[in-house]
Amino acid sequence: MKKTPDELLQIEYTPPARDWMDPHVDFEARKGTWSYPGAPKNLEYLGLPNPREWSPTDEDWKLPENWKEIVHEGFLDLLKRFRSLKVFMDCCVRCGACADKCHFFIGSGDPKNMPVLRAELLRSVYRNDFTTAGRILGRLAGGRELTPDVIKEWFYYFYQCTECRRCSVFCPYGIDTAEITMMARELLNLLGININWVVEPVANCHRTGNHLGIQPHTFKDNIEFLCEELEDVTGIHIDPPINKKGAEVLFIVPSADYFADPGIYTFMGYLLLFEQIGLDYTLSAYASEGGNFGLFLSHDTIKRLNAKMYAEAKRLGVKWILGGECGHMWRVVHQYMDTMNGPADFLEVPRSPVTGTVFDHAASTKMVHICEFTADLIHHGRLRLDPSRNAGWKVTFHDSCNPARAVGLLEEPRYILRNVVEEFFEMPENTIREQTFCCGSGAGLGNDENMEMRMRGGLPRANAVRHVHERYGVNILSCICAIDRAVLPTLMDYWVPEVRVAGVHEMVGNALVMDGEKERTTNLRGEPIPGREG
């Protein structure tokens, strides 16, 4: 990225003179803050409307002939299907409490990144088209006519929201910008307007079973390769079952965990844990993705991709499902899966085969988070842990947006960390737990062309990390999200280069004392453990 951190920090928070109701985005001048459009081949594969080559910098976006009618009808359809949308369109009093809660506003100063105005971009059209006052009084009542420029503005700002839901915590009516962004993206999608970093993973996942488009033989190869690495570090040979019928547990992880650094170390941690406790589990090459980029496109695509989890659990005849560390995956699993693709009456209420704990909070969905599972193991004293094998790591924990604000999974990872590392430090309270700041690259925005906006959006998170780095010497940022693991290293390199990124189960894997292992001189990354150098 060309701009230096110092340049990026010259943020102008005073709003411009121009009335926000006049839409205007100069895409040419704002390169680095938007994502490339969806490639036609991906739209065609998924059967999405209006596949074509186009660029946001084009004057003509090649909208369908009757685009206005399509949006109007689409809006009406969404209002009929979602009470949330109706209530959120009607209730906002523009009190401004959300304004400075958005990481994109804090990092950019662009007033349309204040959640209230982001929603107003949609709400103004709603008032104009669907409310009595708006139809009669128009602009005086806050109504705004739908024009191609409004559509362009929607594209810019609704793909500048990571659906992190932080603003919703502070809103007196709980207005959830993620919900509004999801609706706006549904509308844009009807016109064939979306971004490739969302559409391609969705198309890949639909076809191969995972976002990265990894085919089954490569899936197997990757895992075997990781097991060889693991054998080097621990001396233990692991052969994880894939597509094994009749296993007790189906284990599903985000695909980045078996593909890219540093997610692979988290994956190694899972495998060591299962090996040590003798869990009867299986991976699946068909349901080889925990994440769900469908969430960033439309409700229908969430359901299409998510359907594979239950389908595969049923086909393999497992008893319940265990899920890896992933953020938006857990939003989908916790808040959408059972409703969309359940009931999972062919599964059993999850029960830990080691401790006997019945996870009755997952009695219907039958899917348990790996952190819940591991915390329960630790609490029952079923793991021998040696935190000194994480010596040298001064750890802090980044609450990923969705496990925090969709699930309430706050204490499980902290409980685990306190048991597996020697030094753990919290970031300031306004930046963690339910108030946690997004990585700035979620919801499909983690691509290279959007780098400036990513670094801006990630500023509040990076700033909090810098704080604990300077104060306590924190040198590793742990998290339970695959997107975090993919994008936070870049963010850290930019703002706090001294800090690295890891999954919680990487720390578990380092600390876990295993039967028959050789003496560990390196951590899972193959780096010498301080004080134990060979």
Add this chain to the structure above:
Amino acid sequence: MKAFKALVIVGVLAGVATVAAGVPAFRPVLGIWLPYAAAALFLAGMVRRVVCWGRSPVPFRIPTVCGQQRSLPFLPHQPLESPYTGWQAAARVAGEVLLFRSLFRNTRTELTRKKRLAYLPSKLLWAAALAFHASLAVIVFRHLRFFLEPVPSCVRFVERMDGLFQVLVPAVMVTDAVILLALLYLLGRRLLDLRLRYLSLPADYVPLFLLLGIVGTGIAMRYIWKVDLIAVKELAVGLATFHPAVPDGTGALFLVHLALVSVLFAYFPFSKLVHMGGVFLSPTRNLANNSRARRHVNPWNRPVDVHTYEEWEEEFRDKLVACGLLPEEE
């Protein structure tokens, strides 16, 4: 500019009411027809609004969780921040409605000169909002004394408590002072905070000016240009018992007050003021965070095109066989 537009709108309304209050022929319009029309619009409009909301289903369980979920017994569950049962969710909504808990969280983000972000506590908006709403509730309740004969003892009690700081005759009502200050603060921050001014619409100023007009005329009647309260009570009881009449002694200032109240009521269902009902219906607040324990049903659960295992196996058969994930076919 937007504030000015709103001021003009409310000013014209008040001006018309003032002129009309002086013309005998228009007095029944202000004293009888306008209040009835406003009440009808308010009721019909709010019912229509709430029914409209209610008609759309809640397809997914999407609470915004603000605390530890109920999962493992050794991790303390936070029932108000992450309700697990309907009752806990109701308590959470009650906290929003009665105490504005979410607004209480408010912070002010600042980028310091050293380019560090600071999150400072910011409770003034919460305090002003709560002061305004609570005062309004007390004032509306106090006004029951105009509609009921005899005046119920609870109304008398509230009035007495409200006027406890008796320094003047008549007693200065605490709520009168508080609501005025709160409204001025809410207006002032909209005008002075550049960010807030940028995002405010005329529709954000209209209710503030209307309320200031109503409170202003109300206070004026009580302390400065006193009106004939017996006439006012006669008019109010007449309205309430559907035997409406405008007694001769009814003050013009009162008719203006009544006209502004009527406008506010009529305006209510067509404006952001519907948040009064919406706050109960927000799915991020009124749903329990138990979607993994109990299945939430979506009435329109739409069928979608899924890539099945069989299709997948067919597409990758050769590779699956080659890597040993599928036995070779006979």
